[in-house]
Amino acid sequence: MTLDDCRALDAQDPLAALRDQYILPKGVIYLDGNSLGVLPKAAPARIAEVVAKEWGEGLIRSWNSAGWFDLPQRLGDKVGRLIGAAPGEVVCTDSTSINLYKVLFAALSQQAATGRKLVVSERSNFPTDLYIAESMCRERGFTLKLIDASELPAVLTDEVAVLMLTHVNYRTGAMHDMKAITAAAHAAGVLTVWDLAHSAGAVPVALNDSDADYAIGCGYKYLNGGPGAPAFAWVHARHADKFVQPLSGWWGHAAPFEMTPHYRPAAGVSRYLCGTQPIVALAGLECGLDTVLAAEPLGGMAALRKKSLALTDLYIQLVEQRCGGHGLSLVTPRAHAERGSQVCLSRAEGAYAIVQALIARGVIGDYRAGDDQAPDILRFGFTPLYLGFEDVWNSVEHLLQVLETADWKRAEFNAKNAVT
Structure with a gap:
């Protein structure tokens, strides 16, 4: 899978036009719709x-x-x-x-x-x-x-x-x-x-x-x-x-x-x-x-689900192919019948700081703290209404850069905010 492959998938996506319903900040890849959805253009x-x-x-x-x-x-x-x-x-x-x-x-x-x-x-x-x-x-x-x-x-x-x-x-x-x-x-x-x-x-x-x-x-x-x-x-x-x-x-x-x-x-x-x-x-x-x-004429929830699975499958594939060796583990089930519309990764060290470093680059996900029974989580939501396959490629590219450069170790990314 290459960047050009991802662009080709976007060109063939029957749901792509639905993205125009939203106000999306330039330079932002928003992977946090599972926590707060984006602003519809009609809302203001x-x-x-x-x-x-x-x-x-x-x-x-x-x-x-x-x-x-x-x-x-x-x-x-x-x-x-x-x-x-x-x-x-x-x-x-x-x-x-x-x-x-x-x-x-x-x-x-x-x-x-x-x-x-x-x-x-x-x-x-x-x-x-x-x-x-x-x-x-x-x-x-x-x-x-x-x-x-x-x-x-x-x-x-x-x-x-x-x-x-x-x-x-x-x-x-x-x-x-x-x-x-x-x-x-x-x-x-x-x-x-x-x-x-x-x-x-x-x-x-x-x-x-x-x-x-x-x-x-x-x-x-x-x-x-x-x-x-x-x-x-x-x-x-x-x-x-x-x-x-x-x-x-x-x-x-x-x-x-x-x-x-x-x-x-x-x-x-x-x-x-x-x-x-x-x-x-x-x-x-x-x-x-x-x-x-608005997705109903295009297949409704079934069509959204099909794209959601394709997006999350691609994200899992790219993370494993490109970010291997950096301590990331997949927490989300691989089986489609057992997976929602998000991908969660765990890491023994730096989960919060990695998310903050990604946010600074415009890739917005979130962090959920672990406990004695569960690891810290880097959480990424995939909303097929406004996300594309090129977004997935670029988000993994940023993740790879954050890991390879150890950018996440900077002090400002390790200072906990009230909302994580």
Whole structure:
């Protein structure tokens, strides 16, 4: 594989034109869309319109005239097209952490009469998921049991109430077989809660086909909704009207503007709303969603997945061919069925500094710290909407130069920032 080969692949790429939807800084190869997606070109004008026209001129009338009121459901339907959910099953609202609190509460409420007292999750799950689960278990008399992925499904005993997993692991890029794991959980009487933060917009997800129970996900990673963009929540139709989520705010009421003193939950997933919705942020999220949905005429998530695998395959191949002997080890699974849309490398020394040296060159990835059981990670996300094969070649070329010159040993690259 040569640079000319990579350019030839870009010339043949049916998705290449989708890159024009984004504002990409000149000289930057952005491999961090798994942490914060890039800015859609439509977003600044749309957000300005919401602020200056809909808020500035329409004022409170815009809840009706500009369609603000039903934005969570309307955007939820757009997310649903990316995650295998039916219309009316998803709402965009709040943060991933808050939505996880809601759905985990509902799932545990559903299992309360069974006597099951365990919530099972991966030890390497994203920390906020574990923190929320730990807090919830403490409040409700359950116990959080942390496992390695290799222990599934054997760990799903009659003591387990809920299995809470992130579909694509944030550190390694390893992807679970959602359908098989959900089936194993249900066979054991266990409900599933899936975090799609590193899946939605990156890999095909089929919530209904997998018969999952609850799911939440992030709006600012592969959905390009902007920093801190609203997240989303999905509840299977068989559960949607059974339980009142714990944050029973007025926006989740069946008729918020009746202003009654007692709570009556809205039908379906709308009861998973809470307070007044962040309209400016939702407008930004819609722009991001529209950039992903623009791939539908070109094959949708299947086409994005095909290119994602080609990009990550190429990156793995080039790193191993060109950077061998520099202490890098592949952490991400090679098997396509087990890989998300990122490639993670480990190194015994200098992982953080190498990432910082790459960022200084315009190759933006990120670093995730290890512990006694896991190494430090150099993490690179590959978003097929705006990345090409030449970008992959050039990113590996920069990595090689950083390693060969030992540029990463410079003091400024070893000074830890607050955000890594």
